[in-house]
Amino acid sequence: MASAADQKRGHAGHGHHHHHDNVYLTSQNKNDAGVRITRIGLYSNLGMAVAKGAGGYMFNSQSMVADAWHSLTDLASDILTLATVSWSLRPPTDRFPLGFGKVESLGSLGVSSMLLFGGIFMCMNSCTSLYAQLFLDPDAAAALLEHAHHGHSHSHSHGAQGPSLHAAWLAAGTVAIKEWLYHATMKVARERKSSVLASNAVHHRVDSLTGIVTLAAILGANFLHNAAWLDPVGGLLISLLVIRAGWGNTLSALYELADKSIDSEVRQSIRQRASESLADISEGHEVEVREITGVKSGQNYLVDIELAVPNMWTIEDVRAVEDAVRTRVGAKVRGARRIRIRFVPKEAKIAGPFDEFIPGDVSQRSSPEIEHEHDHHDHDHDHDHGKKKDL
Structure with missing residues (x-):
């Protein structure tokens, strides 16, 4: 992911639009x-x-x-x-x-x-x-x-x-x-x-x-x-x-x-701007916009974009795409304050929604507390078995 400094440099080319759209988020002018x-x-x-x-x-x-x-x-x-x-x-x-x-x-x-x-x-x-x-x-x-x-x-x-x-x-x-x-x-x-x-x-x-x-x-x-x-x-x-x-x-x-999802109109605007940014770069025709999610935080939109790229792409390739997408979306979508991009292999099977979430159910054998009790029980059992053997 691009650093904050990288993102700032990327936005410089579209300074007017970004400033016009998001000045209320950063201005200290009373x-x-x-x-x-x-x-x-x-x-x-x-x-x-x-x-x-x-x-x-x-x-x-x-x-x-x-x-x-x-x-x-x-x-x-x-x-x-x-x-x-x-x-x-x-x-x-x-x-x-x-x-x-x-x-x-x-x-x-x-x-x-x-x-x-x-x-x-x-x-x-x-x-x-x-x-x-x-x-x-x-x-x-x-x-x-x-x-x-x-x-x-x-x-x-x-x-x-x-x-x-x-x-x-x-x-x-x-x-x-x-x-x-x-x-x-x-x-x-x-x-x-x-x-x-x-x-x-x-x-x-x-x-x-x-x-x-x-x-x-x-x-x-x-x-x-x-x-x-x-x-x-x-x-x-x-x-x-x-x-x-x-x-x-x-x-x-x-x-x-409660972090309700951003509405469909905002998602469509983000998808459109992301696609425009991909069309402007030579490698963009190989990238597919898979999924767009996000939540609204006050005046800010915290956005997650999933992009599918070819398996053979390098870190430099995806970095160029990331900078282009973040710059265009941040400059053109009013309120898009934080844009996080996730890359997935284009040839791989499409994952289900919310696949990045860790399952909430935890089995007993995976709980360290239960494992400790189980090991302690086995130790006591072996100790008792040894006593019987000595007798």
């Missing part, structure tokens, strides 16, 4: 696009959490108060995202030879879990309020809501009046801001193949949808007769949207931490 858009989202969530919290309290909107709490969870997730993105930019070390991509996966799991459990909390809160308004008398409803919301009696004492129409302007403003943040963050996430940035972008989209629900609940409560119950219904719908997004992102993060 003004990088991924870090910058996350900070913009962080400041926006902070401002909107304060504005929606104050507005929801002043304008008596339970949906907006729930939405403000959701923005606070996004604020915490933005901080976590920023920390994991910065950490994942570090290069590999002796202690962590595969880099720090899994730190980003852990960050994505944390962000998504916060979203999931936040949605569950809001769902329980909205169900309590809806039950109180629809099935209890005003005094019992006020007592239940006061207990459930830790004594925030201001919003509950005016619950029958519904939210103020002024809250609609605030809700419409948050929708516009969050839609812009979603598109800006998702653009960077797709360019960088970053799961944690994609998860954060989904947060912005969920916020936009929840803002629409909040706006509809406020308008409905104001323009429909006896429709104060629409406000907690809006909070319930918000919580269901949050739970759905949180569950999907949590599952994706768990798959990544």
Whole structure:
């Protein structure tokens, strides 16, 4: 296998493409696009959490108060995202030879879990309020809501009046801001193949949808007769949207931490680039791309490529092919951070999948502990047999 230095020299010929594709993985610049858009989202969530919290309290909107709490969870997730993105930019070390991509996966799991459990909390809160308004008398409803919301009696004492129409302007403003943040963050996430940035972008989209629900609940409560119950219904719908997004992102993060294989689209791109590199060298027509596997580690793809070559090839021959394939794949496939190539004889029988794994079952005779006990037993048996013989 080529050394890191060899790989670096091989990439020099395609420096522009490789730098363009993977600069986010190695840059220490805090003004990088991924870090910058996350900070913009962080400041926006902070401002909107304060504005929606104050507005929801002043304008008596339970949906907006729930939405403000959701923005606070996004604020915490933005901080976590920023920390994991910065950490994942570090290069590999002796202690962590595969880099720090899994730190980003852990960050994505944390962000998504916060979203999931936040949605569950809001769902329980909205169900309590809806039950109180629809099935209890005003005094019992006020007592239940006061207990459930830790004594925030201001919003509950005016619950029958519904939210103020002024809250609609605030809700419409948050929708516009969050839609812009979603598109800006998702653009960077797709360019960088970053799961944690994609998860954060989904947060912005969920916020936009929840803002629409909040706006509809406020308008409905104001323009429909006896429709104060629409406000907690809006909070319930918000919580269901949050739970759905949180569950999907949590599952994706768990798959990544469990080393789920890279998807077929990435494998096809790697195969295409490897074939192109083989076509550029004179010996390439004799090489066959057999198998491509790999896992995703944060923004990084850790790739294994199996190439079949003629039996008579020398180490120098395979080294030239290895450098060509690693250079082209590393330069053209965004996120391909580590590329390991395995050579097999072309004339040999094709091995089954995962043949490099050592079987997990170990027989008793191959266990050193069992062999030791067996030898000790034979020694005791021979010793007893010798005693009988002496007698």
